[in-house]
Amino acid sequence: MLIRYGVSTGFTSLGSVKNCMLASSAVFRRQQFLIRSLGGYSDHIDSRRMQDIRSMSGTTFEADAENVMREITSVLDPSKHKGQAGKIAVIGGCREYTGAPYFAAISALKIGADLSHVFCTKDAAPVIKSYSPELIVHPILEESYNISGLEDEERRCISSKILAEVDKWMERFDCLVVGPGLGRDPYLLECVSEIMKHARQSNVPIVIDGDGLFLVTNSIALVSGYPLAVLTPNVNEYKRLVQKVLNCEVNDRDAPELLQSLAKQIGGVTILQKGKSDLISDGEIAKSVSIYGSPRRCGGQGDILSGSVAVFLSWARAKGKATTSQMNPTVLGCIAGSALLRKAASLAFKDKKRSTLTTDIIECLGRSLEDICPAC
Amino acid sequence: MLIRYGVSTGFTSLGSVKNCMLASSAVFRRQQFLIRSLGGYSDHIDSRRMQDIRSMSGTTFEADAENVMREITSVLDPSKHKGQAGKIAVIGGCREYTGAPYFAAISALKIGADLSHVFCTKDAAPVIKSYSPELIVHPILEESYNISGLEDEERRCISSKILAEVDKWMERFDCLVVGPGLGRDPYLLECVSEIMKHARQSNVPIVIDGDGLFLVTNSIALVSGYPLAVLTPNVNEYKRLVQKVLNCEVNDRDAPELLQSLAKQIGGVTILQKGKSDLISDGEIAKSVSIYGSPRRCGGQGDILSGSVAVFLSWARAKGKATTSQMNPTVLGCIAGSALLRKAASLAFKDKKRSTLTTDIIECLGRSLEDICPAC
Numbered sequence: 001m002l003i004r005y006g007v008s009t010g011f012t013s014l015g016s017v018k019n020c021m022l023a024s025s026a027v028f029r030r031q032q033f034l035i036r037s038l039g040g041y042s043d044h045i046d047s048r049r050m051q052d053i054r055s056m057s058g059t060t061f062e063a064d065a066e067n068v069m070r071e072i073t074s075v076l077d078p079s080k081h082k083g084q085a086g087k088i089a090v091i092g093g094c095r096e097y098t099g100a101p102y103f104a105a106i107s108a109l110k111i112g113a114d115l116s117h118v119f120c121t122k123d124a125a126p127v128i129k130s131y132s133p134e135l136i137v138h139p140i141l142e143e144s145y146n147i148s149g150l151e152d153e154e155r156r157c158i159s160s161k162i163l164a165e166v167d168k169w170m171e172r173f174d175c176l177v178v179g180p181g182l183g184r185d186p187y188l189l190e191c192v193s194e195i196m197k198h199a200r201q202s203n204v205p206i207v208i209d210g211d212g213l214f215l216v217t218n219s220i221a222l223v224s225g226y227p228l229a230v231l232t233p234n235v236n237e238y239k240r241l242v243q244k245v246l247n248c249e250v251n252d253r254d255a256p257e258l259l260q261s262l263a264k265q266i267g268g269v270t271i272l273q274k275g276k277s278d279l280i281s282d283g284e285i286a287k288s289v290s291i292y293g294s295p296r297r298c299g300g301q302g303d304i305l306s307g308s309v310a311v312f313l314s315w316a317r318a319k320g321k322a323t324t325s326q327m328n329p330t331v332l333g334c335i336a337g338s339a340l341l342r343k344a345a346s347l348a349f350k351d352k353k354r355s356t357l358t359t360d361i362i363e364c365l366g367r368s369l370e371d372i373c374p375a376c
Numbered sequence: 377m378l379i380r381y382g383v384s385t386g387f388t389s390l391g392s393v394k395n396c397m398l399a400s401s402a403v404f405r406r407q408q409f410l411i412r413s414l415g416g417y418s419d420h421i422d423s424r425r426m427q428d429i430r431s432m433s434g435t436t437f438e439a440d441a442e443n444v445m446r447e448i449t450s451v452l453d454p455s456k457h458k459g460q461a462g463k464i465a466v467i468g469g470c471r472e473y474t475g476a477p478y479f480a481a482i483s484a485l486k487i488g489a490d491l492s493h494v495f496c497t498k499d500a501a502p503v504i505k506s507y508s509p510e511l512i513v514h515p516i517l518e519e520s521y522n523i524s525g526l527e528d529e530e531r532r533c534i535s536s537k538i539l540a541e542v543d544k545w546m547e548r549f550d551c552l553v554v555g556p557g558l559g560r561d562p563y564l565l566e567c568v569s570e571i572m573k574h575a576r577q578s579n580v581p582i583v584i585d586g587d588g589l590f591l592v593t594n595s596i597a598l599v600s601g602y603p604l605a606v607l608t609p610n611v612n613e614y615k616r617l618v619q620k621v622l623n624c625e626v627n628d629r630d631a632p633e634l635l636q637s638l639a640k641q642i643g644g645v646t647i648l649q650k651g652k653s654d655l656i657s658d659g660e661i662a663k664s665v666s667i668y669g670s671p672r673r674c675g676g677q678g679d680i681l682s683g684s685v686a687v688f689l690s691w692a693r694a695k696g697k698a699t700t701s702q703m704n705p706t707v708l709g710c711i712a713g714s715a716l717l718r719k720a721a722s723l724a725f726k727d728k729k730r731s732t733l734t735t736d737i738i739e740c741l742g743r744s745l746e747d748i749c750p751a752c
Contacts, residue, residue, distance in 0.1 A: 295752070
């Protein structure tokens with residue numbers, strides 16, 4: 001990771017995907033040598049490149065996450081009405097998994113979204129509803145076991161109905177989160193592919209995590225070239241994605257270059273690579289978030305992250321060009337989501353230590369955000 | 377039990393299971409008489425035997441539980457990723473019982489495991505899920521009432537599917553807990569027997585409690601000769617086990633010898649005999665844990681214990697030979713699990729007195745562990 005290996009990277013316009021990492025890394029080291037030799041900036045290095053180099057070095061590569069949060073967090077205003085602070089929908093929750101979509105959806109509310117929906121299977125819905133009366137849970141998805149024995153025509157008919165049901169709501173959502181607790185049932189994933197296509201047609205941003213990444217890794221066209229897609233892979237999901245898209249192995253030393261190549265190769269999607277430091281790139285720039293979080297690795301923290309990124313992304317998008325950083329709202333959303341989760345995890349860990357669970361972290365989201373940008 | 381009756385035992389290499397307890401006990405009493413008569417140690421008693429006697433007396437027979445916990449508890453390290461602090465699975469939960477598997481599974485998380493799964497019947501799943509979004513609950517087991525009227529072939533087909541479903545996960549688990557809220561349905565127990573066989577083939581440790589002990593007592597071959605099996609019987613379960621395996625009655629005076637014989641006879645499984653003091657043996661050594669717990673005997677504490685033992689056993693096994701005590705990781709897991717439950721029960725009782733429930737004790741697991749080995 002970046003912190004462990006120091007800053008050894010330079011970002012150039014990336015050409016050949018396979019070789020670029022080594023090349024750009026070598027160029028950057030050469031440039032660093034030149035700077036040191038000349039005791040300052042060399043005329044031989046053009047000023048734009050120098051800016052790139054400086055932005056890669058030391059603290060400037062690390063995102064100014066707190067400022068980003070302050071800049072994009074929705075202002076609370078009594079004249080606003082319900083929905084204006086964000087309407088999020090989580091697509092996930094099946095017979096096996098119910099906790100993950102709940103974590104993502106409730107996190108969105110705890111950060112400040114006004115409405116949080118979950119679209120899940122019929123089996124999962126009563127359970128998810130029972131976790132919290134705050135969520136709007138739609139029991140509409142189907143898994144293969146529930147429609148076995150049906151003719152193809154009937155199955156297609158059910159798919160269409162599911163899609164029509166989601167479509168009724170699509171335009172109202174500021175962001176979809178696809179994947180928490182989705183499972184890997186082929187019929188269900190086929191339906192979710194269609195939902196993603198419709199979201200894309202409606203220009204609704206999509207944050208993709210968990211089994212959503214399994215789906216996307218096998219059908220990269222679903223997100224390829226869609227600048228409002230955000231992928232949030234963990235170590236293993238990232239490895240699979242790199243193997244599939246770049247046909248190479250992950251190399252920690254050149255992590256930021258590889259990430260940037262990957263994001264570029266998928267046509268400018270934003271990727272938040274989770275790790276000791278989170279790395280974020282949209283193919284154009286790369287940022288890291290290294291605020292100390294917690295050493296607990298209990299399952300569910302990724303779900304908090306996906307819900308958080310969805311809210312911040314929606315807020316950043318609503319601000320449009322009003323942000324001074326001029327960064328892509330998807331990147332801003334990732335920076336803020338990553339930083340908030342880390343702060344909340346750190347607070348929860350202070351209190352609960354080894355017994356920290358995901359629900360404890362969720363309970364700290366509000367206070368963490370308040371510490372950085374007070375509501376009033 | 378040990379505290380009540382004082383130290384009246386000696387451990388020798390045990391030969392004939394039925395007669396050894398009486399024999400060794402008689403020898404030991406004779407030796408004690410000799411020591412008293414001579415006002416010290418007698419040259420007529422060989423030094424190895426004396427060492428045995430001394431190690432049985434006072435504090436050395438009592439496990440140094442806090443040190444064991446400190447030694448085996450997984451180190452929290454930000455560079456670790458999800459799953460590395462333990463992945464536990466509880467096999468249990470049926471139409472009748474849903475609390476027990478929840479207690480075992482949530483205790484594992486509260487102690488510091490990263491992921492906790494429950495494999496239960498379809499009826500039990502929504503309820504167990506609703507207790508906590510932190511658990512991953514698989515609704516896959518079947519009871520006879522649900523498959524009555526089916527042909528043998530169909531029943532076998534369902535069994536195979538259940539087994540295949542568990543097998544998909546088996547290699548990922550660091551430990552199984554079989555029994556909490558399992559019930560005694562014959563069809564279900566048949567499936568669970570198969571699951572245990574597969575776990576054994578994969579070298580996954582198995583902690584067996586509750587109705588899992590009913591199953592094992594009637595099919596001792598399931599665990600016989602498997603050094604990664606841990607049985608955690610209460611008074612009655614222990615009586616049945618002794619009757620079945622050693623064909624004799626339990627005798628409190630020679631409790632540790634009997635326990636050691638039993639563990640040896642079952643081929644070196646580890647047994648944690650629950651009581652006023654918990655006695656633990658793997659057939660080679662015996663240890664007691666007598667830290668004061670609580671006088672409350674509300675149901676569910678055994679489930680906390682089974683989940684705790686599973687986590688500590690996994691950690692001890694991961695440390696391998698790095699532990700200075702050189703004890704069997706199953707014994708270390710039992711010592712730590714027993715001590716932690718007792719400490720947590722004591723803390724909960726201080727606060728809640730007569731109204732102490734199992735959930736109150738679970739809430740004290742984190743603080744109890746933190747008191748002994750601080751997270752950082």
